[in-house]
Amino acid sequence: MLIATLLNFTWKELFLGTEDWGFLLEIVLRTIIMFLTIIVSLRVLGKRGVKQLSIFELVVIIGLGSAAGDPMFYKEVGIVSSMLVFLVIIILYSTITALIGRFKKIENLFEGKALCLIEHGVFAIDNFKKENLGSDEFFAELRVKGISHLGQIEFAIEEVSGEISVFFYEDKDVKYGLPIMLNSLDYPTRYIKKEGYFSCTFCGYTEKKEEGNAGICKNCSKINWVEASNKIRIT
Numbered sequence: 001m002l003i004a005t006l007l008n009f010t011w012k013e014l015f016l017g018t019e020d021w022g023f024l025l026e027i028v029l030r031t032i033i034m035f036l037t038i039i040v041s042l043r044v045l046g047k048r049g050v051k052q053l054s055i056f057e058l059v060v061i062i063g064l065g066s067a068a069g070d071p072m073f074y075k076e077v078g079i080v081s082s083m084l085v086f087l088v089i090i091i092l093y094s095t096i097t098a099l100i101g102r103f104k105k106i107e108n109l110f111e112g113k114a115l116c117l118i119e120h121g122v123f124a125i126d127n128f129k130k131e132n133l134g135s136d137e138f139f140a141e142l143r144v145k146g147i148s149h150l151g152q153i154e155f156a157i158e159e160v161s162g163e164i165s166v167f168f169y170e171d172k173d174v175k176y177g178l179p180i181m182l183n184s185l186d187y188p189t190r191y192i193k194k195e196g197y198f199s200c201t202f203c204g205y206t207e208k209k210e211e212g213n214a215g216i217c218k219n220c221s222k223i224n225w226v227e228a229s230n231k232i233r234i235t
Contacts, residue, residue, distance in 0.1 A: 033079055037068065037086060063089050111160050118156035121177040123203045125220060131158060139180040142166070149229040150204045151177020168233065176228035178204035188224035190214050197228040 067085035100107040115127040117138070141164050147153065152174050155167040169175065178199035179185075188201045192209045199206040205219035206228045214225045 030079060037083060060089060060093050114160055115158045116155060117158050117164070118150060118153050118204070120155075121150045121153055121175050122205050122219060123150075125203055138164075142180055146233055146235060148181055148231055148233070149177040149179045150199070151175040151206065151228065151230055152233050153177070171232040174230060174232050176206045176230045178206065179226065179229045185226055188226050190223055190225070192225075197230070198225040199228040200224070201226055 064086065067082045067089070070082065096106075096110060100110060115130065116124050117128050117131070118124065142153075142156070145164075145166055147166070152168055153166055154169050157165045157167075159165055176197035176199070178201070185201050189198075190213070192198065192211050192214050195210050196208070197206055198209050198214065200217035200220060200222055201224045202222040203217060203220040205217050207218070209215075209225070214223065216223050217225075
């Protein structure tokens with residue numbers, strides 16, 4: 001089988017498949033036309049469709065990319081058919097965008113809503129559960145913003161675009177909060193050896209505890225705690 005395959009092997013089929021050399025020039029022409037079509041379409045959609053990629057915009061971009069890609073190198077796919085797809089997508093986008101501007105329910109349906117993930121240094125647990133976002137990934141995003149513990153945060157909001165907006169306490173108002181530095185949650189405790197402020201490792205709820213059994217969290221009923229931090233941000 002291998003020998004037969006090698007005997008039938010040709011470099012032309014490897015690089016061109018079933019097409020001939022003349023189709024390469026046609027590919028160049030098709031690509032130029034579709035490239036210009038994409039640019040014109042994105043200009044029609046406006047800056048919003050490019051800058052803020054909500055789920056709705058992402059579907060539009062994927063649809064345009066799929067419609068543009070096939071005619072570039074598939075001889076049997078005509079350019080007119082692809083341009084018709086572009087036209088339909090643009091009409092749908094314009095119609096839905098107009099409806100989004102008029103009806104809040106439609107906006108929420110297509111674009112979703114911003115969610116508060118941290119409020120006064122504590123996780124908004126119900127909102128956080130709605131998002132497919134792991135705590136390690138979330139903490140990494142916060143660290144990029146120079147945050148070392150949740151007590152520095154007044155509010156953290158996940159925008160429709162997926163970006164995290166953070167509103168900070170002033171330095172004088174920074175509270176004790178759950179540390180989010182690397183390995184800071186690796187060794188939780190259920191027994192307090194020395195009086196101080198401790199944070200629940202699950203929700204970030206923080207309170208002053210005396211020596212003894214740490215007890216359960218008043219906010220989420222979990223039982224693991226770590227020593228809290230009240231360092232101010234260095235910007």
